[in-house]
Amino acid sequence: MASPKEFIDKKLQQRQFDGNYRTLKAENGLIDFCSNDYLGFARSPALRKLIDEEINSFANTKNGATGSRLLSGNSMYTEETEQYIASLHGSESALIFNSGYDANLGLFSSLPQRGDTIILDELAHASIIDGARLSFANRYTFKHNDLTSLEDKLKLAKCICYVAIESVYSMDGDTPPITEIARLVEKYDANLIVDEAHAVGLYGFGLIDKDLQGKVFARVITFGKALGCHGAAVLGSNLLWQYLINFARSFIYTTALPPHAVASVKTAYQYLRKSGNEIEKLKSNIQLFKQSVVNNGYRLINSESAIQCLLLNSNEQAKAVAATLQNTGLDVRPILSPTVPTGSERIRICLHSFNTEQEITLLTDTINRFTDAE
Ligand SMILES: Cc1ncc(COP(=O)(O)O)c(C=O)c1O
Numbered sequence: 001m002a003s004p005k006e007f008i009d010k011k012l013q014q015r016q017f018d019g020n021y022r023t024l025k026a027e028n029g030l031i032d033f034c035s036n037d038y039l040g041f042a043r044s045p046a047l048r049k050l051i052d053e054e055i056n057s058f059a060n061t062k063n064g065a066t067g068s069r070l071l072s073g074n075s076m077y078t079e080e081t082e083q084y085i086a087s088l089h090g091s092e093s094a095l096i097f098n099s100g101y102d103a104n105l106g107l108f109s110s111l112p113q114r115g116d117t118i119i120l121d122e123l124a125h126a127s128i129i130d131g132a133r134l135s136f137a138n139r140y141t142f143k144h145n146d147l148t149s150l151e152d153k154l155k156l157a158k159c160i161c162y163v164a165i166e167s168v169y170s171m172d173g174d175t176p177p178i179t180e181i182a183r184l185v186e187k188y189d190a191n192l193i194v195d196e197a198h199a200v201g202l203y204g205f206g207l208i209d210k211d212l213q214g215k216v217f218a219r220v221i222t223f224g225k226a227l228g229c230h231g232a233a234v235l236g237s238n239l240l241w242q243y244l245i246n247f248a249r250s251f252i253y254t255t256a257l258p259p260h261a262v263a264s265v266k267t268a269y270q271y272l273r274k275s276g277n278e279i280e281k282l283k284s285n286i287q288l289f290k291q292s293v294v295n296n297g298y299r300l301i302n303s304e305s306a307i308q309c310l311l312l313n314s315n316e317q318a319k320a321v322a323a324t325l326q327n328t329g330l331d332v333r334p335i336l337s338p339t340v341p342t343g344s345e346r347i348r349i350c351l352h353s354f355n356t357e358q359e360i361t362l363l364t365d366t367i368n369r370f371t372d373a374e
Helices: 004-018 045-057 076-088 100-110 126-134 147-156 178-187 238-247 259-273 276-292 315-327 357-373
Strands: 093-097 117-121 138-142 161-166 191-195 216-222 232-236 307-311 333-335 346-350
Touching (some): 045 259, 076 232, 076 259, 093 238, 100 191, 100 216, 100 232, 100 238, 117 147, 138 147, 147 161, 147 178, 232 238, 276 307, 276 357, 315 333, 315 346
Parallel strands (some): 117 161, 161 191
Antiparallel strands (some): 093 232, 216 232, 307 346
């Protein structure tokens, strides 16, 4: 009988062979073009000071939540923070989860039932896919941002149908035609769920504005990206809030976020409301990058967001381009298959409000020189 060791060795060797063996890397002191800290909140001493003040000001001084939300881990402070987040996003309710992964897992695994239908954009985040897989619903994917393909799948839908999209795709940085998708979903009496993980920040409280809010069944927002802290929430109706605390297993069977994490989220939201300058700086850095980079045979994904991608052809090529950029002092990371489809391996470049003009010019000059030489 084969042993687990043999199995593990074989799988890891296969990874090495395929050129996609994963390793962990500690901070390297290079110029950050890869983190999701789009507005610099995670490194902001000013926000840190405000968070410290907030933590010191409230009565719950425990270091940990001490239990799940349904047992000892809940507090008035957490519920008030949820109401605050909900009001900022124009939602009836917000339910905090420990991470975006947990939020999508809990939502998609608990809501659709056997016989229902989940339709996912083919580039949906792994957490959406994993949640949908855990449900017993029928699952379909539609071609990325493609209305015809979505309609084809909507025609196949049975019982209650949920359609999942992202307002900014995590690995491509592009935005779907949300209004048209919402219209189509409404036409087929289906229910739209939008993951706004990478839209909150650059687009204030996200891309689901007042006009769209009535057409969206639920939203997922995360706090570990532009907000610079940790955790996530599902936005939706009060009824959905009650459903999820009863049925979402990734909410029920886990220790709640500690009080200081909730205080960080609340303070980061207050800070975001006053961060117009940072958002403008990020927007102008995105424009500077787009204007300066020459799309010389390398396919640049069309994106207006902080996520910009150079598409390459293989894991080896993505690693070679990343190494060239890293040797110039730029922290970019290759995104390899199977994280992205084979043949669309890439360098995922994240722009930030704190990147200087010189840093962006160094990045684009290096990309342009490199692509010239290829
Ligand atoms: C679109 C999207 N949804 C959800 C998540 C998961 O969020 P978190 O990192 O908070 O688990 C991510 C993060 O990678 C993401 O990109």
